Every structure is written in structure tokens, then in C-alpha cells.
Amino acid sequence: MDISLSPADETFRQEVRAFLDAELSDELREAGRLTSGIFTDKKWNMLWHKKLYAKGWVAPSWPKEYGGTGWTVTQRHIFSSECARAGAPTLSPLGLQMCGPMLIGHGTQEQKDFYLPRMLSGEDYWCQGYSEPGSGSDLASLKCKAESDGDDYVINGTKIWTTHAHEANRMFCLVRTDSSGKPQTGITFLLIDMDTPGISVEPIITLAGDHEFNQVFFDNVRVPKANRVGAENDGWTVAKYLLEFERGGSYAPRLRVGVERLKSLAANQSNGNGGSVAEDDAFVGKLTAFEVALDAQEMTENRIMAAMSNGQNPGPASSMLKVSGTELRQELDLLAVEAIGNLALPDQMQARQPGSNVEPVGSADVMTKIPAMLNNRAGTIYGGSSEVQRGIVAKMVLGL
CATH class of the missing domain: 2.40.110.10 (Butyryl-CoA Dehydrogenase, subunit A, domain 2)
Structure with missing residues (x-):
């Protein structure tokens, strides 16, 4: 599979990077970095929503005739990857990524005319x-x-x-x-x-x-x-149509960013033996195994992205991605908690609010690890548990 970008897609990536450099303020980047839940708090995700709406980029997956970007599947992947690398706040997916596509597929014309523009503008949450x-x-x-x-x-x-x-x-x-x-x-x-x-x-x-x-x-x-x-x-x-959009998506870009941040974090944490956690053989072995699994996730996402480029719906493939993506995220959380050791213990709720003047215990990257680990435990339950997703794959992919 050739996953190299075409010259046009490379030009598009540079356009996205230039936009992110210009529009992502320090406050928005901080809000993105401190996000430990499913998506960034409303105050911050709506500030970013408004900037994307002004640019015409708030609904990458929507058809152009409904106010979307008209981007290809590859361009949408580039955009989400670059937003992850830049640390942009995560928008609420409930309207734009779930209810919106559902209405486009199943809503009446009156429903589309009323609700879709309000989703795009952010008037409705x-x-x-x-x-x-x-x-x-x-x-x-x-x-x-x-x-x-x-x-x-x-x-x-x-x-x-x-x-x-x-x-x-x-x-x-x-x-x-x-x-x-x-x-x-x-x-x-x-x-x-x-x-x-x-x-x-x-x-x-x-x-x-x-x-x-x-x-x-x-x-x-x-x-x-x-x-x-x-x-x-x-x-x-x-509901089944909508769940394809809830369960699918790209996990690899944000997981890849998480790995790079974890490596930097581990390099600055003592292993108790005069070195850093990044030099601990057991930790390095676990992280290497994780990166192999992440490579497999990324290749699977690319394969499904190629199929979608040919007009196919995600179908049961969304269940495959949901299982592997959420379980990998939980593994990465546990590696991060292992890396920070005793710094996982302090409750830093106040310090991890964007704009807070409360000094964190340890680095700013440390204080989100336990909240992220706790919140992401739900990832293999919400949107249909991993057991349910495996049942769907067994029936619809394997024919069992």
C-alpha cells in the first residue's frame, strides 16, 4: 500500500499547518494539552469551533452542499493528524460528527434546513x-x-x-x-x-x-x-447508521502524538537507579511493543481510509477501529502512569484548569496523566463495549 502524499495533498498539509500556526493561540493550545476527558470543555472547544467555522473548516466530513469542506478522505486524515500534532482542542463530536451526518443521511429536508446550519455555526450544542x-x-x-x-x-x-x-x-x-x-x-x-x-x-x-x-x-x-x-x-x-460515525474515526494520529510526549516525559523522570525511565529496559520493552501495535492500527486506518476514498461506508470496520483504538489508548495511559511514578498521587484538579495560576506538582504534562487514565477507562464501554464490537466483527466480517 502506497501511503505517500501526492504533491497536492502535501500542499494542503502545508496550508493546514500555516492555519494552525496562525490561529491556535497559547490559551487554546493549553486547553488542548490539558484535555483529559472525551473532548475539551465547552468554553474552549467552542472558541476553536468559531475559528474553524470562520475558515469554513468546521465540518470536514460533511458534503460541500451542506456546508462541509468537500475534502477527500485523505485531506480529512491530514487535517485531523495536524490538529493532533499541534495540540488543538478537541471539538464536541456529538453534533458535527454524529448527529449532522445522520441528518444528512436520514433527516427530512426541513430538519436539514433548520439544524445543520446551527450545528455549523455553533448556535446549537x-x-x-x-x-x-x-x-x-x-x-x-x-x-x-x-x-x-x-x-x-x-x-x-x-x-x-x-x-x-x-x-x-x-x-x-x-x-x-x-x-x-x-x-x-x-x-x-x-x-x-x-x-x-x-x-x-x-x-x-x-x-x-x-x-x-x-x-x-x-x-x-x-x-x-x-x-x-x-x-x-x-x-x-x-441509530445504527449514526453509530458508524461514533465508533469510527482515526485514533492513530493522537496516539502517535501521545507516544512522542510520553518519550519526552520518560526521559525527564528518574527510574530510581541513577537514570531516567526512558533508560529502563522493562519500560522500553513495553513502549516498543506498544509502537508495533500502533503501527498496525495506523495501517488498518489507512486501509479503511483507502476503501472510503472509493465511496464505501465504514460499516463493521468502525467496530474494529473502535476496539483497537480505545484499547491502545488505555495501554498508553497505563504506560504514562508507570513513567511518572509517585507524581501520579497528587490531586491537581485546580492546577489543570486552563489559565490556572496554581503551580503543578511536577511538570504540566504530569498532572493530566491520572485524569486521562481514569476517564479513558470508559472508552471500551461507551459507544458500545469492546465485547459488543467484537460480536459485530464476528458476525459481519468473519461470518460466525
């Missing part, structure tokens, strides 16, 4: 109403109920692990509209205004001390049927 207590990766068992009442659905129930629900003004949500048949056949996909009466949001604080997750309660919440995507009771079809 989205959260995802999928998981429920007792219905995490077993999504088809959800119980949050929507009953038909004239032109509306009336919703009662709850959603949990709802990322940034406390800051979102929109939610895309799966609800139970029929319980008479197979669980998958009675689900409907709705778009919900978070200001609707009857919605309440309660925070869930993570082990790392971050407020990313929430539980959302619905008490006789009325949602217009015009906000339904797809047919009633056919939300499972829409």
Missing part, C-alpha cells in the same frame, strides 16, 4: 440520549417511554452518562414507542430541545473530578412528532 440505568451497551433494552398524543410524543424516563447535557441545548435521543415485539423494533429516534419543560439534568462527577457526565430525567416532556427522524418504531435503523 448537542448531547446524546442513548444509555439508561441498566441499559448501557445493551441499547435495545432501553425503557425511556414516548407515548403518542396528537402531534406530540410525551416522554417519561431517564438517560444516563449523558456527556455535556448540562451545557447542551439539543439532544438526539432514542425512546421506546412500542413494547410488543422485538426490542429493536419498538424504538424511535427524536430530536429534543433541552429547554422543554419537564427536563432536568443532574451532574455525575467522574473519578478524575471532572463534570462531563449527567443523568437526564424526563417528566411528561412533550416533543413534536416533526422532530422524529425516520419512521416511528424504526429508530434502530437510524
Whole structure:
């Protein structure tokens, strides 16, 4: 497989680098560096969102006719790789990378006309109403109920692990509209205004001390049927389409940046024997094995990128990438914690806020390692657990 860039793609990469050099302020780079959760906090990711929107680069995967860039798959890969190398804040994927492509594929013209421009501009900030207590990766068992009442659905129930629900003004949500048949056949996909009466949001604080997750309660919440995507009771079809975008993507670029930062960090940490962690044979062996696995991940991503360049959807390949990418990220987190040793112990919640004047214990790179490790433990659960993804691969790729 030839993965070298064409002259045109190399020119594009230089254009991206020039833009990042000009527009990524020190504050935005700091926010990106201190991100330990799924994506950067709203304040900072929206500042970066606005800059990308002004440039016309905020939705790389969207077709041009809907306000996207019209880039090739290779150009999108170049852009994400360069953003990772530059330390740009990570945007919320819930609108731009998940709900937006879903609406382009399954929404009505009225829904596209209303919601897509607001996603692009940042006027709308989205959260995802999928998981429920007792219905995490077993999504088809959800119980949050929507009953038909004239032109509306009336919703009662709850959603949990709802990322940034406390800051979102929109939610895309799966609800139970029929319980008479197979669980998958009675689900409907709705778009919900978070200001609707009857919605309440309660925070869930993570082990790392971050407020990313929430539980959302619905008490006789009325949602217009015009906000339904797809047919009633056919939300499972829409949800599966959306999950291809949630589970796919490129993991290798940010993992590669993480390896380089880890090497620098290890070179400055004592191994307790007069040398650095980077000189410890056991650590070097683990890191080398990780880099081999990362090479395999990168080649797999390139292979799938080539297929997508020929018009193919990610399909079950998104499950393959989700499993390997999230598990590699967890391995890298553990290597980083091993490298910093006792510096993993201090709770540095205040010091790791962008713009904080609290001096960190150790280097600035040290204080994000434990929060990242704790937060990324969820990576093999959210978006469908690794066990679920392996089941999909076994059935759809291996034919088992």
C-alpha cells in the first residue's frame, strides 16, 4: 500500500499547518494539552469551533452542499493528524460528527434546513440520549417511554452518562414507542430541545473530578412528532447508521502524538537507579511493543481510509477501529502512569484548569496523566463495549 502524499495533498498539509500556526493561540493550545476527558470543555472547544467555522473548516466530513469542506478522505486524515500534532482542542463530536451526518443521511429536508446550519455555526450544542440505568451497551433494552398524543410524543424516563447535557441545548435521543415485539423494533429516534419543560439534568462527577457526565430525567416532556427522524418504531435503523460515525474515526494520529510526549516525559523522570525511565529496559520493552501495535492500527486506518476514498461506508470496520483504538489508548495511559511514578498521587484538579495560576506538582504534562487514565477507562464501554464490537466483527466480517 502506497501511503505517500501526492504533491497536492502535501500542499494542503502545508496550508493546514500555516492555519494552525496562525490561529491556535497559547490559551487554546493549553486547553488542548490539558484535555483529559472525551473532548475539551465547552468554553474552549467552542472558541476553536468559531475559528474553524470562520475558515469554513468546521465540518470536514460533511458534503460541500451542506456546508462541509468537500475534502477527500485523505485531506480529512491530514487535517485531523495536524490538529493532533499541534495540540488543538478537541471539538464536541456529538453534533458535527454524529448527529449532522445522520441528518444528512436520514433527516427530512426541513430538519436539514433548520439544524445543520446551527450545528455549523455553533448556535446549537448537542448531547446524546442513548444509555439508561441498566441499559448501557445493551441499547435495545432501553425503557425511556414516548407515548403518542396528537402531534406530540410525551416522554417519561431517564438517560444516563449523558456527556455535556448540562451545557447542551439539543439532544438526539432514542425512546421506546412500542413494547410488543422485538426490542429493536419498538424504538424511535427524536430530536429534543433541552429547554422543554419537564427536563432536568443532574451532574455525575467522574473519578478524575471532572463534570462531563449527567443523568437526564424526563417528566411528561412533550416533543413534536416533526422532530422524529425516520419512521416511528424504526429508530434502530437510524441509530445504527449514526453509530458508524461514533465508533469510527482515526485514533492513530493522537496516539502517535501521545507516544512522542510520553518519550519526552520518560526521559525527564528518574527510574530510581541513577537514570531516567526512558533508560529502563522493562519500560522500553513495553513502549516498543506498544509502537508495533500502533503501527498496525495506523495501517488498518489507512486501509479503511483507502476503501472510503472509493465511496464505501465504514460499516463493521468502525467496530474494529473502535476496539483497537480505545484499547491502545488505555495501554498508553497505563504506560504514562508507570513513567511518572509517585507524581501520579497528587490531586491537581485546580492546577489543570486552563489559565490556572496554581503551580503543578511536577511538570504540566504530569498532572493530566491520572485524569486521562481514569476517564479513558470508559472508552471500551461507551459507544458500545469492546465485547459488543467484537460480536459485530464476528458476525459481519468473519461470518460466525
